Every structure is written in C-alpha cells, then in structure tokens.
Amino acid sequence: MRLIETIKQNNYETVSIIGLAKNAGKTVTLNYLIEEAINLNIKTGITSTGRDGENTDLITKTQKPAISVTEGMYVATAKKTLMLSNAKAEILETTGISTAMGEVIIIRVRQKGNIQIAGPVSAKDMKYVARRLKYYGAEVVFIDGAIDRKAVSSPAITDACVIATGAVLSRDMKKVLEKTAHAVECYSLTGTDEHVKNIVRKINKTCIISEDGKTLVPDIKTSITSGKKISEMISEKTTHVFVKGAVTSALLKDLWENKYLRGIKLIIEDGTKIFTDINMWNEMRRKGLKVETINTINVLAVTLNPVSPEGYFFDSEVLKENMKKVLTGIKIVDVVSGGEED
C-alpha cells in the first residue's frame, strides 16, 4: 500500500515530517506526499513548526526550500513568507498568532506556485492551526516538523510521523543505519500507564513516583545537569522516575549509578527528548533500562535520501536493502530516486 493510502486508511489527520538532520530530505518527502495526495484527490493542508532565526534562512535562501503547492491546497504560514510566494492565495483567516516572520495566515491556494512555510512555534498554536486547516477542508494536514529539546516536539502532537533520513547523516552507511535505527527505536517507545500519565501531567515537573503513588519533586531548574540530585531521591520504594525535557548522556549516567534504577521505569515526555550517546543507550537497554513515554509517537515510514549535499552518495538500492534489515515492520521509501512501487 502506498504511504498516502496508509495515512487515509488509518484516518490520520495530522502527519509530521521530521528530518534526522538538515538536508535529510524532509522537503523532498513533503513534496512527495503532496504529489501523492494530489494523485488521489486528497485535500491537504500544510504548515511547519517555526523556529527562531528562520528569517536568516530566507535571506541566505540556503535552508528551507520552497514547497510546491497547487490549487485547492490549504496552507498556514507567516505573512512575510506568504508575500514572497509566487502562488496565488485566497486569504481565509488571520490567526493572531505571531512569529518572527509575522502573523500566521491561513490561505487556500488559488493558483499553483512555490511557497516557503513558517508556521507557529508553540504546541498550542500548532494544534489550533492544524484544527483550522481541517475546518476549512484539509483532509490531511502535513506538518514540516522539528524536534525540540525544550518545547513539545511536533511528532508528539500529530497522529503520525514520517522520518526523513539519508546520506547526510554520515559518510559511513553503517552509521546512517545505526542513527536511523536508534531514532526509530526512541520514537517508537511505548506509552506508560494511564495513572502514571495522570500523576505526571498534574505535576508537570521532573519527579520521582513511589509505589504508594506519592511523588517527590527535586529542586532543580533543568534536568540536564541534575542527574545526581534525582538519583539521591530514588529509593527502594520508587517505581517511576519522570524526567521533563531532554535526556542526555550525563543525566542517564548519573541515574544509572543508582542501584535501584534497574527495577524502575524511566518516564520521558516523548521519544524525541532522547539525546544520548547511542552506544551507551544500547548498552543500558541491554542491561535492563526501561523507558516509557507520556506522549507516544506513531512512526509511519522512513524516507531515504541517498545523496548528501557534500557530494557523496550511496547506492540507493543498497541503502534501502540495508535499512530494511535494521528496521523491520516499517515502510521505507526512497523519495529521491523512485518513490514507492505500486
């Protein structure tokens, strides 16, 4: 089944596209999905997670490549990018959400063209925009996503996500495979029990939960440097440790020092919050580190870009075959050279 059909069949209304690195082929993937949707007459809505400093990208014209949009599509983007677009737009709504590039405007494309997209920054605004795009008629909303250490990552607020990976990750194909497999493993972590979610959502801070449901909140500003403090508060009664924000190698190492940790579940916000050394992570997982998430991510497919902008590239067939071996049960699409087979 083609990727777009899978999306439709599962009634996924919002799909984020995440690149594991710049130039991993995120835009190609997005354009590919749009093209596929057009072929099947599926109305799409597009937006992207905005980031600070996006305007520099506009000036240098290096990053953010334009997305090609066609008549009938819905787009939410900042006013400045809209004004630079050569697509003709019917203005549907001014959202009042402001970004570095101006207010986010919702449009319907009346005449095809190219457009750079800069959407809202916060999760709340993103949810609103996605809801409005659906309201105006988009059957599927694609979010050109970003993973973020601090903010809510786009995969955590969408129904499903597509991961773009490629040669740009490393000159060594093995490393590309390893990094991609690690990302997919993290993103695919299972959600924790409902009662733990409820406790964590109420506290919304790094905390230690014991078997009687009691919680301890360590006095720390960010979790990154506070592994030792958290570790000190873990006892034989602890059942879960929730870490808000990024999980780094240093933090994990400090936690691992605690002898009780092997019997405890480490709870994180979502799979995009893991920023650890891959070898260390793999070793701890082998030794019994249990990790669950508050927000689960539904990884739908991995797209490959065998070409790196630095000039080197992999044989796309070989890359695809090897990727299939490390990622079982996940659809793999080479969007650059061929797309999907029918």
Add this chain to the structure above:
Amino acid sequence: MTENTIKNVNFDYIFNEVKPITEYGIRTKQEAKPFIKGQEADLKAEFNKIGAFIESRQRRDIIDVLKHIKNILETIQRAKSNQVLDEVELFEIKNFLILVEKMDKILRGISNNDLKLLQLTPLPQLYEKLDPAHEKLNTFYIYDEYSQKLKKIRNEKRQIEKNISLLKKRIREEIQEKHNIKLNLKDEVTISKSQKDKINELNKEVNLRLFGENYLNIIYKIKNSEEIDDLEKRYEELTFEEDDEEYKIRQKLSVSIKEFSHILQKNTEIIGEIDYLIAKANYAQKTCSVEPEIINELQITIKGGRNLKLEKILKDKHIEYVPIDLNLNKNVSCITGANMGGKTVTLRMIGQIAAMASFGMFVPCEYARLCLFERIFISAGDNQSIEKGLSTFGAEIVNLKEAIKSSDLRCLILIDELAGGTNPKEGYAITKAVVNYLKKKDCITVLTTHYDNIANDEDIKNLQVKGLSLPDETDFSKQDNIDSIQKYMDYRLIEVNYSGDIPKDALRIAKMAGIDEEIIKDAENYLK
C-alpha cells in the same frame, strides 16, 4: 487623583479588572478621564449606557463580535498615505466591514435610547468592492471578477498549464515505453554505469539530457521540447502581466479605502467605546455593583459599601467582609474607634467608591448617593513618599499641603491619623486646625483620629466603629491571638453625638494578643 491616591484607594487594582476585548476598547479605557463636578449629566448618560448593556440580552452577541475584531488602524493609516495594501490587509478591512455590519444589526435590536448615540456606520458600498463575486464569504482574493484583463490572463495561464502537463505526460510515457525505464516524480531516472547498452541508448534519446553523474550512476532528466519551452516562456510573461494587473486592482481598492478612511476610523472609535462600556458592565455585574445616584449637593451616602480589593483578599482566606453604611452630610467627618476597627479600610472604601463613580463605573454597594468631585486626595500609610526618603510625618505633610492647596475646588479629602506619629500635643493642635480650616470649604473631608476633642464641634460629624463585642469579658483565653480579634470586632459605624470619650479598646486588644499580664495591669493603673 494623583498616582498615589489611585494606589491608596486601590483604584489601580479595580481599573485593571476592567478588561475590554479589542485594541480599540483598551485604547478607550487608557484614554478615559474622570467625570468631575459639572459633568453630572454626562456621567448619568454613561451610567444609562452601562445599565442598558447590563440589561440587554444581546450583550453576549456583541462580545462574540468584539472577539473577532482586529486592529486595522495601521492599515487605514497606510491607505491614507497612499500605500498599496496587500491581500492580507484587504482581507482585514473586508472582515472589519462584515463585523461592523453584524454589530450594527445587533445594536439596532436593542431598543434603548441611551445607546442610540453609539451609532456605527456600515459601509456596504465599500464592502461590495471587496466582494465583487458576491460570494458573501469572509475570505479575500484578487478575484477574476475584478477585471476582464485579469480573467483573460488567468484563463490563458490555466490553458497553458494544461497543455504543458499534457505534453510532458506524453513525452514521459513515450520515453518510459520506448526505453523500458521508470522516471521519478522529478522526471529523472538513475541508471547504473554497468548497464552500458542502456546508457548508449539513452544518450541518443533527444528528449533526455544528462542531469548528473557519479562513479556508480548516471542520472537523466527529461528535456523540455521547444514547444514546452515556448509555452513556459509565455506562462512566465503572463504571470508578470497578472502581477501587474493585480497590483493595479489593489491600488484601486486602496484608494477606495482611503476615501472611507474617516468613517472606518470613526467606527473603530465607537467600537472602542462599546467595548469599554461592556467591560464596565461585566465588571459591575461580577462585583454586584449598582448605579450610584449622582447629586449636586455636597454629600456621600453609602449603604453596604465594600472595598473590592480587601473583599477579594478576605474571600481568598474564607473570611467574610462586613459591608459598611455611612452618611457624610457635613463638610468634615471624623471616624473614631478601636484600633483594628477597620477605620483605614473604610476610608479607602469611600475613596474607592468616589473614584469608581467618577470614572463612570457602577459602585460596590447596595445603594450610593454622592456628588462629583474635582479632586480626590488620600493620605493613608503613604508608602511612595516614604520610599523617597520622607518620614511618615513628612509624607503626611506633603499630602496635606497638596490637598489644602486644592481645597478651593470641590475635593474629597481622606486623611488617616493625621499627625499620629508625632507628639500628641502638637499632633492634636495640627489636626484641630486643619479641621477648622477645611470645615469652611466646599469639600468633604473624612479623617480618622484617636485624639479626643477633635469632634467636639457641632459642625463636625462623628462616626464611631462599634468596636469589640466580646461574648464575656473573662472569656478570652490564651489561645486567642491577634487573628481572632476579627471574630469579635464589629466594624460597623454608628453616628454618635460627641461625648468627650473615645472608647479605648487598645488595651483589650493588647490583652487578647497575649501581652504580659504585668504590663496590662500597670497600664490599667495609669488609666485610673
């Protein structure tokens, strides 16, 4: 009112709670000036409007419209200075016109004469220009209907687009079939260098060009035919013409908007006024406030008056607020009575109610009847001047000087414990002299004092806090502390004829608060 007074009567807190929705409403609120003596009729009209909104069922509907109104002042300004507005700005003007029409309809449905002055001016003639296709939608586009030329250009573009895609599809299919290859979405195909025959074959294909090469593969891409190249060139030209035509249309629309700019601006002002009035109506309802009766004579009568900030603080602590009645019908009134009897709170409450009324707000009482003032002063635990380095007494004197200076105008002067921090002999003398001075002025002066003999003057009204009412004199035990005094304190004011004695609850409070018995006994001895 000075900044100081505004803070001291907690009017800053109250004004912050009045929350208009639109930027116009916020601006109206910011620019609001108090009504002063002589503007009684204007104030009455303001109250009537608020009353009309409180009673009107349509208030909800108006609020719903207000929530959608955006600030278009900058856009109007741009149109006025002959700038060409962009599509988003035209969209915002169109939406504004739709909302004005909607609100106008709602307002017309309210049959209240006082609101007749808040007349919006819908601009159907301008709206029509922004909806040439008569779609009646609140979206905007440079519609084909704007000009024949635009329509023609766009039709031609559409046709060319179709032709190009048809041609490309044909070439694509031809190539795929002829060479048995599959092109990707970008019309490219990657061929391994090991397929030498294929490469030789494709090199000869006129419709393909070499797009890229590496040590493994060669990438071919479809080459545009001359026909396609020509079509694309024409398409480009048309796009250029289209942009030009769209610019002219936007320019024309901007000129129309400029023509109506004064009406648009007037509408924003009226929306601001409505928004501010509704914010005040909402707050009046939330705080159970009533319309005060505004009179010309020098008088303040309050029944069940509340200090809203204190009420909120007490409510958070689950303590009930005791509303206060008072009638100030003489030029000078004294409030006397026990310490911790709420004298200062009452003083602030009087100031707060007078300030709210002067800003055209309903007041937190069961009933209020008062005149308008030209100035309101309060001197009560004035922190600001103290922060500047003045002593308590110094700050008092500065405030007093201000008040005395303005006392030829109609003022409300509220003084808490004048000269309370200085030696009693001089303090008494100053207070008495100030009272004597102010009782001849067209002002209402209220002062709290502990000095005997200030109110022994038939021109001066004496109000007394009822004070401690303990169930039994011997009943209070050691567990009682300073907090429990609230339980026994009756904050209500009673009018007393001057009796020479001021009740002395200070010692009893000290006793309840747990001051050493020996000290209390000693103090009692001195009182005898």
